[in-house]
Amino acid sequence: MLHNQLFNKRENKDIRQMKNRGYSIKDLEVLSGVKAHTIRIWEKRYELLVPERTDTNIRYYSDDDLRRMLNVAMLVRHGYKISKVAKWDEERINQTVLELSKKKASESDFTDRLILSMVNFDNRSFYNLATEIIDSLGIENAVAKVFFEFFVRVGTYWQVGSVFPAQEHYVTNILRQKLIAEIDKLGVSGEKNATILFFLPENELHEMSLLFYSYLAQKMGYNVIYLGQFVPWDDLIKIQKKVNVDYVFTAFINSISKTELENYLESLKELYSKQKVFITGWQLQLHQPRLPRNVKVVKDYHEFKRFLR
Numbered sequence: 001m002l003h004n005q006l007f008n009k010r011e012n013k014d015i016r017q018m019k020n021r022g023y024s025i026k027d028l029e030v031l032s033g034v035k036a037h038t039i040r041i042w043e044k045r046y047e048l049l050v051p052e053r054t055d056t057n058i059r060y061y062s063d064d065d066l067r068r069m070l071n072v073a074m075l076v077r078h079g080y081k082i083s084k085v086a087k088w089d090e091e092r093i094n095q096t097v098l099e100l101s102k103k104k105a106s107e108s109d110f111t112d113r114l115i116l117s118m119v120n121f122d123n124r125s126f127y128n129l130a131t132e133i134i135d136s137l138g139i140e141n142a143v144a145k146v147f148f149e150f151f152v153r154v155g156t157y158w159q160v161g162s163v164f165p166a167q168e169h170y171v172t173n174i175l176r177q178k179l180i181a182e183i184d185k186l187g188v189s190g191e192k193n194a195t196i197l198f199f200l201p202e203n204e205l206h207e208m209s210l211l212f213y214s215y216l217a218q219k220m221g222y223n224v225i226y227l228g229q230f231v232p233w234d235d236l237i238k239i240q241k242k243v244n245v246d247y248v249f250t251a252f253i254n255s256i257s258k259t260e261l262e263n264y265l266e267s268l269k270e271l272y273s274k275q276k277v278f279i280t281g282w283q284l285q286l287h288q289p290r291l292p293r294n295v296k297v298v299k300d301y302h303e304f305k306r307f308l309r
Contacts, residue, residue, distance in 0.1 A: 022052070023061045031066065031115065032073040039069070046086035048072065063120070070116050071097045074109070107137075107145045114150050118171045126171060130178055139182045143212045144301050147175055151208065172208065179211045183218060192221040196247040199227035199236070201264065206253040209280060213249055216301060220308050222247075233267070240271055248272050249298075252281035262289045269294055278304065 029036045042048040049068065051059040061069075071093050075085050078100055085093065100109070110133050117126035134142045154168055198214045200207065207229050218224045225243065227235075248268070252261060261283060268277055269292035280298040291297065298304045 022063070023066055025051075025059050025061070028061055028066060028069050031119070032069045034069065034073050034076075042072075042082060042086065046082060048082075048086045066119060067116065068093065070112065070119070074112050075100065107149065110146045111150050111153065114146070114171070115153065118154070118167055121167070121170065123170075123174075127174055130175060134178060134182075139179075139215070140301065143179070143208075147208070175208065176211065179208070179215060183211070183215050186215070186218050188218075188223070193223075194246040195223040195225060195244065196249055197225045197227070197239070197243070197245040198249045199231040200229045200251060202230055202232055204252065204254050205229050206251070209251050209253070210249070212301065213278075213280070213298070213304060216305060217249075217308065220305065222308065236271060245272070245275060247276050247278060249278040249280075252279065252283035254283070256283050258287040258289055261287055265289060265292055265295055268292075276307075278307070 023031075025036045025039060028034070028039055032039075034042075039049070043051070049061065049065050051061050051065065053059060068090065072082070072085055074097060075093070076082050080096075088096075110129070113129055114126065116122075117129060130142075130147075133146050136142075137145065151172075154171070196214075196217045198210055198217075200210055210226075210228070214224050214226050225239075225245065227239075250268070256264075265277075265279070273294065275294065277292075277295045278298050279295060284297055296307070298307070
């Protein structure tokens with residue numbers, strides 16, 4: 001019993017040390033996509049990284065180690081031999097990554113570079129890269145093929161503790177600004193003479209998908225009423241009485257039970273009984289809820305555009 005207590009105290013101390021000083025090998029595995037076993041081999045065989053160790057000999061890694069690992073992982077995925085890359089200094093590794101990024105600007109490469117800028121809180125690089133991605137792919141493909149995939153990966157990292165909330169908020173705000181700027185360029189036409197109400201339920205703060213779908217609707221000539229995050233149910237009731245809408249769109253990303261979700265959808269059907277209600281979000285994939293007759297799940301932006309034509 002006493003032995004277990006002492007072991008747990010040492011283990012907790014190790015965790016505190018790693019959190020205060022750097023990253024665990026599991027963090028490097030999750031962020032780089034390289035298995036921990038492979039990282040250890042690269043350390044032993046090529047001296048790629050030289051980690052610090054806790055009092056009980058557990059590895060932990062610095063920001064510089066993480067940057068090196070992310071860059072090397074990217075190069076190896078593109079066919080460079082680890083035995084050669086491991087001998088390069090940081091300047092050559094960084095330069096090769098930059099050259100590769102210019103030549104092979106795939107969606108996966110863009111996502112890797114976004115992750116690296118986020119981890120480093122490199123505001124200029126992240127902002128400029130987001131601009132480059134939009135200019136290269138167009139806003140629709142940039143969001144659907146890169147930014148959404150980026151947030152999926154960030155969500156995974158957050159769950160395992162490799163990314164902390166401030167990092168997610170920081171990059172979300174930059175990409176949110178980009179989307180709002182694109183929406184502003186469209187102006188307000190409402191040429192289709194139809195109105196779509198966009199909102200997120202109470203306790204729902206993840207706004208990127210809602211902004212993107214509102215952009216698509218506005219681009220297609222719909223009149224968009226955008227309420228944004230955390231809309232109380234009482235406000236929806238008041239709006240329903242004052243504003244005539246043809247469609248309603250909402251999303252469910254934050255954790256919610258299947259029962260709560262189905263009850264909310266049923267209430268939404270009653271409130272907007274004459275409108276088509278579009279819904280999207282991870283919780284729908286997770287729970288596969290029973291859908292009221294006027295509620296439609298939107299699987300991707302191509303499907304949404306087909307609905308609106």
